[in-house]
Amino acid sequence: MVSWRFNFPVIGQTSRLMHIGRTLSPTVAVSSFSHLHQRSLRYAVLGAGFAGLSVAWHLLEQSPIELHVCIDVLDGVGIGGGASGVSGGLLHPYSPKVKPLWRAAECWEESLRLLNIAETAICSKELGLNNGELAQNSDGFIARRRGILRPAVSLKNMSIMNDNAQNSLAGCRIQVINEDAAQTLVPNICVPSNSAFYMPDAVNVHPQGYLEALYVACETLAKDMSAAGLGEKEINFHKRSIGNLLELEGEYDAIIVCLGARSMFLPELSGRLPLRTCRGVTTHLHLPDNIREEVPEHSPSILSDAWLAIQNPRNLYLGSTWEWKSCNYEQNVSMEEASKALKELLPKAAAVYPGITKWAFKGASAGLRAMPPLTGNGSLPLLGRIDDFISQTHASKFWLFSGLGSRGLLYHAWLGKLMAQAVLACDEEVIPSELTSWRSKLIKKG
Structure with a gap:
């Protein structure tokens, strides 16, 4: 595993306070944070994949600048050690099915923003090196911006992608091209129906490199916020496996479970999640x-x-x-x-x-x-509070962010932002009901 330590742009105190006011409504910002002035908050994020590191970044970025905030990221197999680190890394906001993806525009824009943050960390490191060594992963990139090409292999596939092309996002277009045009992009590619769909703005992300860079960006953001504001920010990674959630009861203000499939093996959650x-x-x-x-x-x-x-x-x-x-x-x-x-x-x-x-x-x-389970809005990840069936004492608040499935790279950034806002505000209503409705079908333990 490659380790990087980069310089990250300093975020000023004034802009941070303005940002907080824009992120949450004035009512939420005042009512939820005014009583926390000068308090020290500790958060545990379980999992260092797409979900966990997105939540960690947004907890830092969204937290009031006057608070002392400590975030511990815990993962027994390391950063990117689960499914996130070996995913395909093909980032685009389209579905191979008839129905458009839920909230695709918001997810697409926030994923690009986090990707740019990770790339900025790389550039900062390269500029700060004294010996001329390049900071890079084994494949030499965080994001390869060459687009994605999808040949239509059936009439049904062609119809769906034509619909997607007609309704493509401004930030990620779909171009319908013939086989000759496709072969100028990929020589000798076969296009059975003489129709292919080219997404020039789509991105090929190197998942492991991106996750490691995003964690380093978190470290530097915490350092810069501490230097600029009244409250200290801190983030630490612990290579530690959690046998059960009650190990952490009372140690943190909130515990956010972002373990993906591994969350299903925790004793408190085993057999109870619709995953x-x-x-x-x-x-x-x-x-x-x-x-x-x-x-x-x-x-x-x-x-x-x-x-x-x-x-x-x-x-x-x-x-x-x-x-x-x-x-x-x-x-x-x-x-x-x-x-x-x-x-x-x-x-x-x-x-x-x-x-x-x-x-x-x-x-x-x-x-x-x-x-994740199939809903009327497609297959959506699971977000929300779970302390009602984790602990009776409520010394800590427990949250779940899981079920990213095969679209984790698209969903992780915006949903991580929503989760961080909900945790900071102690208010599940920040999260759209489409993502929390799964709790009504939870399997109760006797």
Whole structure:
């Protein structure tokens, strides 16, 4: 794992106070925070994936500048050690189904903002180095802005994407192109229906590098806010597994469970959440040195029945498999599991990119996704207070943010912002009811 320590732009006290007033309504801001002046608040964020680090960032950013705030991020397998760190990283605000994604515009904009924050951390580090060393992850980038190309492989697929193109967001357009135009972007790509959908503003994110950079940005933001304001801000990462939530009872003002599928294995939550588990294997392929048919530097990543996340002209990630009801959340993949994944994924990828058969296997990793239930608004993550069935003493307030599923990168930033606002205001009403309605169907324990 690569560790970075970067300089981050200082946020002034005046702008911070103005920001807080804009984020929450004046009534909420005054009634919820006036009595906390000079108090010290401690928050535990369980999980260092997309959900956890988004919540941690927004808790710092949204907290009143006069308060002393300490945030402990706890994760037994490290930053990005779960499903978030091995996800495909293809960021776009569109659904392969007929119905548009819920609140896609807000989610898209906030995800781009957090991504820019992580990239700013990289730039600050590079400018501050004395020895000329570049700060980068093993693949050399946090975000690759080459867009995403989706060949239409059926009439139904074409109809859905045409609808998406007609209703595309201003910040992420969809262009309908033919096979010739598609091949100028990705040579030798196959477009069965002579129609493909190009999202030039979509982004290929390196999940592990992004998460590590976002945590470093949190550290620097805490330092800068402490220097600029009256209250000290602090964030710490602890590589610590939590056996049960009552271990932390009374130690923190609030405990936010952001453990993804691992939240389902906590004794207080086991069998009570409307989530399903799905293990997905992602394979890493590279083009052998004796083959020249590399992917051009400008080529977008590819979405189809299998996705190809282009890392550079000779490296890509191919994914992912879907093993429902798995309990295996280890990132490590055996050769048997990797071979099975390749056997499943390669034919799907070759249907749109035949050249993939010339690429060689380099490695594989896996993650256990927490898949949310289907609602009238689509498959939405679970947010809300859970202390009613965690503890009778209420010495700490317990919250849950889980079920990001296969769209975690799109949803994590805006929903993390909502969760942080709710925690700081001690008010679940900050969260849209679509995200909290799952609690009415909770399985009660006798």
